Amino acid sequence: MIAFLVRRIGQALVVMFIISLLSFSIQDNLGDPLRELVGQSVSEAERQKMRDSMGLNDPFITQYWRFLKKAVQGDLGNSYFFKRPALEVILEKLPATLELVIGATLIILILSVPIGVYCAINPRSWFTKVMMGISIVGISIPVFLTAIMLIYVFSIWLGWLPSFGRGETVTVAGWETGFLTTDGLLHLILPSIALSSIMLPLFIRLIRSEMMEVLEQDYIRFAWAKGLHRKRIWFIHALKNTLLPVITVGGVQIGTMIAYTILTETVFQWPGMGFLFLEAVNRVDTPLIIAYLIIVGLIFVITNTVVDLIYGLVNPTVKLARGHT
Amino acid sequence: MTRYWQLFRDSAFLYRFKRDKVAIVSFAVLVILVMLSFCAPLIAPFDPYDPTQIDIMDSDIPPVWQAEGDPRFRLGTDAQGRDMLSTMLYGTRISIIIGLFAVLLQSLLGIALGLVAGYFGGRIDSFLMRLADIQLSFSTLMVAIVVLAVFQASFGTELYNELAIFMLIMVIGIAEWPQYARTVRASVLAEKKKEYVDAVRVIGLHPRRIMFRHILPNTLSPILVISTVQVANAIMSEAALSFLGLGMPVNKPSLGSLINSGFEYILSGSWWITTFPALLLVVLVLVINLLGDWMRDVLNPKLYKD
């Protein structure tokens, strides 16, 4: 267990190192800090002097080291637009994005497992055929189109649900949440559905095909020969083996999910990190871009570690000490 | 050549294709879409790239069957006064070109790296596979958004607009190599274990040539299946990027950027600017996915799984 954690943390450090290097080179190439500070009217000689005093002419390694030391202390510079520490600005938007991701993940978990299992057990039923048809259409519609369609139908046409923003939120222990107000929850519905719209059919199909493969295995046949109840065979013997590859894929899909939050947040003007990031790109707000990359990198690293841990706990053939990736 | 044609004609592949209505319809729709879009300069009523043919006075005209429709513009016009039908035909062509070339790049890169990883093994292999793991977990779309955003921010919109199509192909093409690399690597490893490799080595020949002669045909069907689905994915990624304003510019729109440009007007009632390209995009991606699904069933390749 400890060996697994050490190895995993080692990997995480490598990933974060790459991200920090990337972030630093972005900062290095993007936007001249001097321009932000002094404008155009200062002479070239004076600029050089200021560069020297700010350390901008130091070797790359020295500058990078300085950047790293500050970054570890949480100092990623001030956002050009908000004139506040970039990290602070990003972290304020973190709850909105996380709540959206939680909403979509819940939809995916609650629907994909039962539907996928049903379709695997009853491959010839009409419901399965309909689900398979819907799911292939589902994975063929881009997230942003689903989002637009949802807004058009449920907000503009039927007028049932709000389509913009987070609605009313309350702050609990520094966390601005929409989970605790009716208005907040209503605002969450459409964005969550949109965000889950590609992953859900993907997971239904994945769970179905994995489960169908598992149901063909000898140990399932043996379970039938033992005279077990069919529910036990399906939901204990087959499902547990089905979920192993699904967990792995789930880990890989976290990145895609974060990318989709950018799209979903843009369409619904959801005040999250993705929306902020796109604005920062349009404003060339380098510190904010970097802060976003680092936070997203951290989220990747943490969730992937958690997914690996869950996999190790579910799969007895993986010894966490040895690791498996 | 005739021999291969003969083989193909008698194959189970064709036999099953002829018996599957969904596959036939999907294939037909795909062929029609590809033909129409590539013949766009010949059949489109207007040239959306030619500013002299665009009149801002013609903007926001609804499709011809609506009260304010104009018979010149069968599917209406967009906010800049461009004929929707023509713009969509040109846009589809851009989407398909990006999809095809991105997948070509992916497959070349992935096959090469997969061969290298599988053949040399050891450190090179574990390095490449670890890289593939990391790459996959970051997801193409995420990488593409970041790279394109940084690129756009550092080079300015003007230069970016000129290079957009190359950038999209490069980014989508480079980001998805692990899919191919893993499949090819798996079959190299499987081939390495086979006895003839030892046998060839014993008689003093290098097994490389013979191995590769075996491996590439063996991986052909999984590569075909992956490629089909990947073209659909690439088109989707391109649409998403264009929708975010990181893809094709407004004056040379793909389907994604057309949808994006119409999105602002959907509230003011100009539904057609978004709806038509959206429908076209969904149909295009759907038929490719259906064909990919069908091919997966027929060829039943052992795709790489974790």
Added chain:
Amino acid sequence: MALLEVRNLEVRFPLRGGELTALRDLSFSLNQGERLGIVGESGAGKSVAAFAILNLVSRPGYISAGSVLFEGRDLASLAPEQLRSIRGNRIAMIFQDPMMTLNPVLTIGTQMVECLQAHREISDKEAREIAVSKLRSVSIPAPAARMDQYPHELSGGMRQRVVIAIALLTEPSVIIADEPTTALDVTIQAEIMELLLELCENNNVALLLITHDLGVVSQVTQRTIVMYAGRIVEEGATRSIIDNPWHPYTHGLIDALPERTHRGQRLNQIPGMMPSLSAIPEGCAFHPRCEHMTELCQTQIPGYTLRDERRVACHWVEKQGESR
């Protein structure tokens, strides 16, 4: 009345462009405590027969005709819940490959306790106690510790012992063993077979042993059925079949036994290959490989000739009997 009686059982597999008949006109009976062997090359339909008895033919296969009477009830037409109360309870099964038979993500204990609890109202504690005692009875060292282990922590031989222990859990009256030693190392094959034989004898359990190995059959069983291309070609007491095979195919199988071959001599093999089920020859399925083949064999499927409590499906044997 026989404990288990199979009557005219037929199993088919619908495939693209027609149906395959994997098993045709299978009839035999098994008495209390009796040990019956079913022999044949792979593809002869032995395994299909084993699974068909418990109505477990893998999809898309199905039982197209016949019946399986267990204590007078027809398993092929029983309601699912009633069938379930017989599977694993009164009739247990041992599979070929112990590496694949046990669920990799459940502990040995779980896989044993669940089987008991599926058939009896019993507490976890009691079930565990029974399970441990059964593990002990199949000579697994440290049985209590095994309960919390996963299959991958055990060797192949150990796993097959666990499978046998599971089969014995509910004290069934019939055990169907489908090639129980084929997947194991040669060195432990005999061990496992002896264990199985001993347990069946001690507990008065009827054994239906499916195997391709006539040698094993001759050591374990009292009666033998020989199958070829989905059909029984010969049946009788094991001793008399081994000593005096009637059917040319049985003859060939026995001649091919290594024990029957003298040192320095080549192994005797039956020429040719067993036909695939999609291309079974007209008439007697064995005729292309048979040295006694006549014109009749090519056109007409031989019926069963019954004599001296044996039966055989062969035109040649039939004719010899008449002329005698």
